[in-house]
Amino acid sequence: MSHDAGARRPWVDSEVAALREVVLHRPGGELRRLTPANKAELLFDELVWVDRAQQEHDALAETLAGQGVAVRWLTDLLTQALADPADRAALAAELVTADTVGVELVNRVRAHLGELDAPEFVATIIEGLTVTDVAGAGDGLVTGVVGGGGFLLPPTTNLTFTRDPSAWIGPGRLMARMSRAVRRTERRLWDYAYAGHPNPAVARSPVWYGAGGRVGQPATIEGGDVLVLSPRCVAIGISERSHPVAAENLASALFANGVCEEVLAIDLPKSRTTMHLDTVLTVVDHDAVVWWPGLPEVARCWRITPGHPRLRVACEPDLRAALARGLGVDALRVVTTADDRVLADREQWDDGNNTLAVRPGAVIAYEAGGCGWLALGCGWLALGDVDRLDGDLQLAGRGLIGDLLAHARAQQGGAQRRLRADDHGLIGAVLPAAEQHLEPLAVAVGDRDDVAVGDGVADRRALADLGVGQGVLELADAGLELSLLLLGDLVLGVLADVAVLTSGLDGRGGLGAPARLELL
CATH class of the missing domain: 1.10.3930.10 (Arginine deiminase)
Incomplete structure (x- = not known):
């Protein structure tokens, strides 16, 4: 959520604009109510390790706050x-x-x-x-x-997924009509949450659809199926949880209130694996998306525009072109979690395509959902594991990246550059002697020479460029649990089980133009 600087009106007209405020719910006692007997009814595939979930969620909240995002708690x-x-x-x-x-x-x-x-x-x-x-x-x-x-x-076991019961579109919001009865208490709680917000403009904001909490079957719709592509275009998923009746009704309401000029209705298979649009497609930059590679094969897309007296609906045979137009760009960069379809399907099951952009090109994603493959697919070489929640490395990675940035700026005046042989002392000089034995350290190196060759994957020789012994840097399978620390002109910091990726993505697997070095 962003705010108008003057009137402090909440406003969302992009998935990637600088994030100003979020409302989170820390996993709690509701998840301890899950049992093998009731987990399916409560919409879980497995029981949750609650203590670890809380640690990871705390890490997420800390990351967001560190980026200047105001974190409010639902409770x-x-x-x-x-x-x-x-x-x-x-x-x-x-x-x-x-x-x-x-x-x-x-x-x-x-x-x-x-x-x-x-x-x-x-x-x-x-x-x-x-x-x-x-x-x-x-x-x-x-x-x-x-x-x-x-x-x-019943416990509100899904309350941590705060995107679903409500979604902001422009200066107003969708109040979801939840598909599953067990989630409808969540939706009602959000009415009270907005009423309790310290900014009165939040409670006064218009509700485009779903006011009053009434669920009119089959017209259900959830926030995970809404992506605000640009001020003029909103994408709405038609999924296991969101019905075409609700998608049409929401589009009509948005047009009637002048919120947008175009809606892309994206029809997904009605299955658990494609529960919401944001499980197969999210926006990571002004002109880039992460999507499940099977999406173009199984999705159908319609372009909806205002009409009098009826809406104008046209089939869009090319999803990529439709999304590019919705984002307002000539060409869309597409990143996938894996080129291999089996791996891609596994990563999609773990929400590998479900990301959160805190600003253009700076993205938070699930570590277990395929960030290693995402990194490799963008020309990054991932090595090892940095900042673990279990305390093995404590915050060594974060101190390292901070010192590296200071060192680079001091030597290069802040200019962007790739790590080369003249950076031999960079890593070793930063890690305290007592920490240099820790293994393995996570680094990603973009080899621009290799990109010129065209395969888009950094060569092992990039390790030699760093001049660091194998005792510190060890090549690891990117499919393992990785907390990626991306260095140089490509990459971002890391925290616990949250991997943060930055811009410079090229749909062909290359690095594209140099990206800003940002620390999350």
Whole structure:
């Protein structure tokens, strides 16, 4: 979310413009409610290592804050919005009804919630409520059947995915109509979260579609299927979770309010692997996207524009050309996580194409989702592992990159350059002697000579250019768990299980024009 500098109006008209503010939810007790028996119902493929998830999420929040992004926490906004007991009672009455808990338990469950203060109430709504949590609730038919561990209020296990219940488009927002019943409490919580935001312009912002929280089947739509390509064009995925009826309705609402001039409706296979548009396609620069290589084969695209009295709809046979036009560029650079289709499908399953741009060319992505292949595909050579969460290297990588930048600027006046033989002392001089035995250190070297050859992959000889012994730098399989530290004129920093990649991407696998050196 970005803000108008004067009026402080929230505004989003690009996927890659400088990010100013985000709302996050730290994984918590709701994920400890997952069991082998209920994980599928709660939309998880496997149980979650919660402590590790929290560490990784903390790393993400720290990275964003380090980039000047204001990080707000969903629980804080909800606690503020629900400070008044009357507001908590109203939400409890909405969530606890005869249809959700049965006539015998309605008053008991509402009374239980009424005894909680705002932080406790918010935690309970998020983490869920079982029969054993409510005194005297275990003596009726409903509780007798579901048992003591049965949920009276299900946990909001997907709340960490804050992109889905709401999406900003221009100066307003989509309030999602969630496809799965188990996620509809999340959507309602976002109404309260916006009401609790300290900037009153947020709560006053228009809702283009989905106001009131009503779910009109089949017209469901979720935020993960909305990409704001440019001020004039929005892409909407038609997926397992978002229906063409809702896509058409949202497009009509955007046109009626003058929000955009064109909508690209991208029809995806209705399967778990292509759940949302942002699992197969995300924007990483003004003219570049990361996509699953199978996308052009399975997706169909329509261009929707305003018409009177009906919308104009035209089939777009070339997805790449349609996206380029939507982004306002002549040619689209496309990056994939792997050239091999088997590997690409594996990386896509792990959300390898699901990235977040904090500014043009500076991207945060899942480490396990194929960033190693992404790096190699762009002419980067990835070596080893840097800044692990388990503490093996503590923050050695971050100190290294900072000193390298200072060293380079001092010698070159800030000019961009590639590491060559004259940089022999750069690595060894930076790492303290006590740390030089640590292995392996992650580095990516873009070999421009190799790019000229045309295969787009750095040669092993690039290691010799660095003049560093194999005791420090060891070639590793990029498919392993990597925290990439990309050095020189190509690359960005790293943190925990979040890999950050920068600009200079060339759809042919080359490095393109020199990119700015940025530290995340």
